[in-house]
Amino acid sequence: MSETIFKVNEKEYILPGNRACQGCGLSLAYRYILKALRENTIVGIPPSCLCVLHGLYPTTSVTVPALNTTFAGNAASAAGMAAGLRALNKTDITVLALSGDGGTYDIGIQSLSGAAERNTDFIFACYDNEAYMNTGTQRSGATPLGALTSTTPILTKQDPKKDFLKIMEAHHIPYLATVSPAYPIDLYDKFVKAKKIRGTRYIQIDTPCPPGWGYPTKDTVRIGQLAVETGLFILFEIEDGRFRFTGRSKTMAERGGKLLPLVGYVERQSRFRKMSMEQLGTLQAWVNGRWEECLKRAEG
Numbered sequence: 001m002s003e004t005i006f007k008v009n010e011k012e013y014i015l016p017g018n019r020a021c022q023g024c025g026l027s028l029a030y031r032y033i034l035k036a037l038r039e040n041t042i043v044g045i046p047p048s049c050l051c052v053l054h055g056l057y058p059t060t061s062v063t064v065p066a067l068n069t070t071f072a073g074n075a076a077s078a079a080g081m082a083a084g085l086r087a088l089n090k091t092d093i094t095v096l097a098l099s100g101d102g103g104t105y106d107i108g109i110q111s112l113s114g115a116a117e118r119n120t121d122f123i124f125a126c127y128d129n130e131a132y133m134n135t136g137t138q139r140s141g142a143t144p145l146g147a148l149t150s151t152t153p154i155l156t157k158q159d160p161k162k163d164f165l166k167i168m169e170a171h172h173i174p175y176l177a178t179v180s181p182a183y184p185i186d187l188y189d190k191f192v193k194a195k196k197i198r199g200t201r202y203i204q205i206d207t208p209c210p211p212g213w214g215y216p217t218k219d220t221v222r223i224g225q226l227a228v229e230t231g232l233f234i235l236f237e238i239e240d241g242r243f244r245f246t247g248r249s250k251t252m253a254e255r256g257g258k259l260l261p262l263v264g265y266v267e268r269q270s271r272f273r274k275m276s277m278e279q280l281g282t283l284q285a286w287v288n289g290r291w292e293e294c295l296k297r298a299e300g
């Protein structure tokens with residue numbers, strides 16, 4: 001994988017001025033995704049912040065063709081596009097279904113699972129901002145334990161985040177990866193690679209969100225870095241069943257495997273202001289356990 005910015009496509013596919021919030025992690029990630037996938041790409045968009053970013057017809061801030069789909073059906077619509085392109089023998093066009101965590105972990109899971117089981121020839125990417133942000137920060141299956149949302153306003157979320165990567169891995173798809181806009185070269189390289197692979201490729205994007213997570217807009221990249229440096233979000237890829245660390249997580253694993261304490265991540269976000277010490281301990285134990293599991297997998 002490249003470690004240099006010099007090979008990143010210089011063309012911009014998101015025009016200046018869109019309706020996402022200042023400091024939006026999705027805008028940053030999407031900019032690099034489109035640079036990696038280039039113009040021969042069609043994007044499927046369910047109701048979400050991505051839909052807002054694209055704008056209202058007849059104006060748009062994005063220069064690739066896009067299809068607005070139903071909330072539950074982004075994977076099904078994208079599978080239809082992939083089948084149509086195959087029937088027309090247009091093999092050089094990439095179909096990207098890009099959904100939020102609500103549109104992936106919750107309402108979109110059945111159409112995604114069906115498409116992955118059929119090894120549909122598309123990239124499904126989930127930008128995970130850990131709540132239903134577009135409609136006012138309601139709790140989703142991706143919201144972490146101990147976070148305040150507008151539907152868990154008093155006691156915080158009492159349930160752990162759904163382990164969606166394990167669910168997707170159980171589909172035995174050819175490519176599965178995690179990325180963060182805080183590490184754009186790693187993100188870029190993985191989308192370039194995914195474009196060349198056939199069948200279902202699933203990519204999970206950790207997506208810091210200033211208003212939903214409660215931190216200053218200038219801190220998006222630092223929050224994304226802290227998610228990786230604490231081990232809460234691990235950068236890796238699984239290709240034909242083989243696990244490997246990438247980017248910053250790879251360096252951390254190679255340099256003794258030390259993680260920063262999780263408290264440095266949660267104390268910077270007001271969504272965790274009512275998190276109990278017990279919840280922090282539970283989350284820290286889960287992070288430590290999964291990191292150990294990954295270190296063992298990388299060895300084997």
Ligand SMILES: Cc1ncc(C[n+]2csc(CCOP(=O)(O)OP(=O)(O)O)c2C)c(N)n1
Pocket residue numbers: 047048049050071072099100101102103104129131132133134135140
């Ligand atoms: C069937 C259906 N239920 C609810 C909605 C309302 N709705 C639109 S966007 C959205 C939130 C989407 O959350 P997520 O997928 O996490 O994306 P984000 O808004 O966080 O970008 C909801 C609930 C809808 N459009 N369709």
Ligand code: SF4
Pocket residue numbers: 019020021022023024025026027049129133134208209210211212
């Ligand atoms: S609410 Fe969050 S994800 Fe949505 S546009 Fe704003 S910063 Fe981006």
Ligand SMILES: [Mg+2]
Pocket residue numbers: 100101102127128129130131132133
């Ligand atoms: Mg969301």
